[in-house]
Amino acid sequence: MKILANDGIDPLGKQLLEDAGFSVDTTHIPQEELAERLQAYDAITVRSATKIRAALIDACPNLKLIGRGGVGMDNIDVDYARSKGIAVVNTPAASSLSVAELVFAHLLGGVRFLYDSQRKMPVEGATNFGGLKKAYAKGVELRGKTLGVIGFGRIGRETAKVGLGLGMDVIVSDLFEAPKSLPLVLSGGITVDIPIQQVEIADLLERADFISLHVPFIDKPIIGAAEFAQVKPGVGIVNASRGGVIDELALLEALNSGKVAFAGLDVFDNEPTPRTELLTHPKVSLTPHIGAATNEAQERIGEELANLIIEHLKK
Numbered sequence: 001m002k003i004l005a006n007d008g009i010d011p012l013g014k015q016l017l018e019d020a021g022f023s024v025d026t027t028h029i030p031q032e033e034l035a036e037r038l039q040a041y042d043a044i045t046v047r048s049a050t051k052i053r054a055a056l057i058d059a060c061p062n063l064k065l066i067g068r069g070g071v072g073m074d075n076i077d078v079d080y081a082r083s084k085g086i087a088v089v090n091t092p093a094a095s096s097l098s099v100a101e102l103v104f105a106h107l108l109g110g111v112r113f114l115y116d117s118q119r120k121m122p123v124e125g126a127t128n129f130g131g132l133k134k135a136y137a138k139g140v141e142l143r144g145k146t147l148g149v150i151g152f153g154r155i156g157r158e159t160a161k162v163g164l165g166l167g168m169d170v171i172v173s174d175l176f177e178a179p180k181s182l183p184l185v186l187s188g189g190i191t192v193d194i195p196i197q198q199v200e201i202a203d204l205l206e207r208a209d210f211i212s213l214h215v216p217f218i219d220k221p222i223i224g225a226a227e228f229a230q231v232k233p234g235v236g237i238v239n240a241s242r243g244g245v246i247d248e249l250a251l252l253e254a255l256n257s258g259k260v261a262f263a264g265l266d267v268f269d270n271e272p273t274p275r276t277e278l279l280t281h282p283k284v285s286l287t288p289h290i291g292a293a294t295n296e297a298q299e300r301i302g303e304e305l306a307n308l309i310i311e312h313l314k315k
């Protein structure tokens with residue numbers, strides 16, 4: 001059987017598939033040529049770049065499986081594919097820790113002004129060293145501060161664990177009842193169960209020193225002007241979930257008024273092009289949707305995807 005890994009696959013995943021007798025092609029076929037060229041394959045794996053829409057599915061009657069390396073399946077017409085008997089699989093847990101660690105890259109960067117000082121040092125470094133030191137003199141520590149996690153699923157839980165490990169108080173908000181505690185694995189393999197406090201979102205907004213969002217985007221932002229009115233002055237906010245979850249215009253207003261101290265965004269409206277006001281804002285750090293982009297996460301994704309393909313197609 002032939003598999004097209006159109007957005008690439010980690011070498012471990014490729015090896016597992018080849019060992020199981022599949023032929024894996026890592027050529028990237030441009031979107032507009034897929035309808036014709038995908039017909040020669042039994043399965044396709046994608047990340048977020050390649051779109052698998054109904055018309056493409058109709059054009060490829062031999063397709064038996066679509067594999068998404070990662071979580072979000074917004075680029076695949078999942079229900080339509082399944083209605084045609086095509087298996088659709090993804091690897092939802094493989095990247096959770098990597099996304100959680102990126103949240104803390106943004107948080108630690110935000111509390112110590114890393115992004116802004118990096119922007120200004122090449123311009124003002126030698127001539128205004130004292131001025132820059134003064135501008136970035138009011139950093140804060142994370143330990144003892146309250147982290148509010150909105151969306152307590154796979155990534156929210158990993159984020160909470162990192163926060164607990166740093167000595168933060170963690171409060172969480174979710175539509176469903178959250179676990180009462182989280183197992184925190186310390187070095188040496190010691191596991192400690194830490195109680196978790198679930199609160200209403202309004203309570204979280206009022207109490208959190210830092211907020212991290214880990215929810216899907218449904219149809220409208222869950223943090224907009226009304227929510228920014230409720231947050232603690234000086235809060236730092238991170239969104240590594242989906243663009244659209246925060247109302248960006250309301251965020252800019254809250255940053256400019258000083259209500260929000262900083263924002264770290266791995267996702268934003270109109271990806272891959274962030275609005276200029278965010279790109280150039282001294283209180284914003286941006287990353288280009290790289291939450292899952294670590295060697296470890298990609299290896300886990302490749303491995304999990306390969307095992308799912310083997311399980312489905314070797315039946």
Ligand code: NAD
Pocket residue numbers: 071072092095099150151152153154155156173174175176214215216217222240241242266267289290291292293
């Ligand atoms: P998950 O399904 O495990 O968890 C989502 C949680 O959010 C669920 O517990 C759900 O009940 C809760 N939720 C939904 N709407 C809510 C609301 N309005 N208020 C409070 N809670 C709400 O998902 P996950 O794997 O943790 O992923 C979370 C987000 O991260 C998704 O949007 C996913 O697409 C995104 N993600 C981003 C990257 C990246 O590279 N930045 C990588 C992977 C996933």
